[in-house]
Amino acid sequence: MPPAESYSLDRRSVLRLGLLGAAAIGGASMLAACGSSDSSSASGGGSSDPDAWTFQVNWTPDITWAGTYMAAEAGLYQKNGFKKGLNSLAGGPNVAVEPIVASGKANMAVTSSETFAAAVAQGADLVAVGAFMQKNPYCVTSLPANPIRTPKDMVGKKIGVSANNNTLFAAFLKANDISEGDVSKVVVQNDPTPLANGEVDGFLSYVSNQPVTLQLKGLQPINMMISDFGFALYEDVYVVRREALSSQRDILVAGLKSEIAGWQLAIKDQAKAVDITVNKYAKASNLDPKQSALALKMDLSLAQTDYTGQHGLLSMNPTDINSNVATLTSIGIGGVSASNYTNTLLDAVYANGINLV
Structure with a gap:
């Protein structure tokens, strides 16, 4: 097992600010930087399988995705209509997730505010439908x-x-x-x-x-x-194609419901979330259990606020959305506006209450 120091800084900083720099400086188009994507159950490429929840994440398997692993472990994807369950596409420093979801190869992706906004600025018609970390990490x-x-x-x-x-x-x-x-x-x-x-x-x-x-x-x-x-930026933003909000609404609601329910399970049983992450779903990553447990605790503290306590996990406060747009503008990314954020899928997910498990 690697020492704690080897745990990558900003699991996403190389991807995040490297692509941010390309967008801001006018370098190679992010939309052409699709890269290859490894998957825990299938490789990227082609249209997403209608019988599976094809979920693109922006880093390699680790405790960041504990909620997804808990959902898979509990069979929530199948319960919500995906016969083949979860098809999780792993990311990494050479994978730009925005082109993958924009092309329809994934139903939904998780990314950073900066790379999402940079993709929108370059013409990707993407919409944020939820934010896991309400406070910037x-x-x-x-x-x-x-x-x-x-x-x-x-x-x-x-x-x-x-x-x-x-x-x-x-x-x-x-x-x-x-x-x-x-x-x-x-x-x-x-x-x-x-x-x-x-x-x-x-x-x-x-x-x-x-x-x-x-x-x-x-x-x-x-x-x-x-x-x-004064520096507001969501982290772990859930994004979809704008067109899919109508054409694949039921699929997106079912998948998002599964993800959120998985996170609710992780909150209730953090020890299990760490165990299945370290010893099963991200076993190849050789994670340190103690570090993973502490990291999960900190991540969850940023995900749970007074607002999400009232409106449900991932819910985006309109005031915070405006603050995010202002911060993105301050770091040189224009073109994104409040219209690139919506809670409409979450409204459907939480139609019968915010407690899903």
Whole structure:
């Protein structure tokens, strides 16, 4: 089993900001960057099977997809009308999921706000139908001896930032009226050891990654969530083709209902969710059970808010949608608007109440 430090930073940052850069700078079209897709049950390509829930995710098998695994384990896809069950298409650093769902090769995909918006800006007629992480998972991590609790606390300090996150960090500073010259940015890799060793005062982190690594080292990280300071971006956004909202509505509702029910099962029994992820569905990934358990707990804390408590998991508050659009504009992605987000499928999923299991 690999050490905790080998757990990829931002499971999606290479894909996310690499494609963001291509879109913003005018590089190769994302819509042509389809790439190949590995699958746990079938390979990508061709039209999606009408008897299976073809679900494209944007990273390799890990605890990120625990809800999907719980749904599969409970046979929820079959119960909701998919005779062949789940056809999960794995992603990775060389897989752009937006072209796959836009072409109809998958019923639905999970992606980041940035790559979704960049695809829309390039002409993909995609719509977000739900968001798992209501709060952005990025944070600036520090340690108790030298805490960073607000953006102003970063002034005059060394902050470790990986190359993939330069755009994100610059936009966060701008949103908080901090000059880049007021912060000493240190280029780091994904491993938070520079923070543990005191080489930097803070570390731009994915909250269920580097902070977890530090916890497993016996440290007590302090996480300043960027979402608490004017930087709103959903994470793990569920997207579909706009046309499919009408032509495949029943299929999308059934699949989304299965996904959400799986997440509700994972919330109720996190230990089982970790067990089947580590020992069955993502066994080949050689995941650390302790790290996976901590990561799942943190991910779920970002998925459950007062709003989702009232309206159901994945539900998107209109106020938050507007904030997401504003943040995307601030990092240089135009072309996306509130019309690219809808709760209509969730309204159908929750027609009889938000508790599905």
